[in-house]
Amino acid sequence: MEKTLYLTFRNEAGRRQSLTVPEPREDLTAVEVEAAMQLIIEKNIFTGSGGNLVEAVEAKVVGRTEEVIFTA
Secondary structure (H helix, E strand, O other): EEEEEEEEEEEOOOOEEEEEEEEOOOOOOOHHHHHHHHHHHHOOOEOOOOOEEEEEEEEEEEOOOOOOOOOO
């Protein structure tokens, strides 16, 4: 199954902004992810049209599976 880690932040304009990480480690913990998100905020690593990231809002892993039903 293909998995993606979605990191959602709030920027200076108050809008949500997401970063994605393909195929994250299986053993990630909430503490590790939150610490990484805080480091991203503190170091101003990413910015967008809404300004710098100012708050960690959510982190989630989303999985996707495919099942071929027919192929020619």
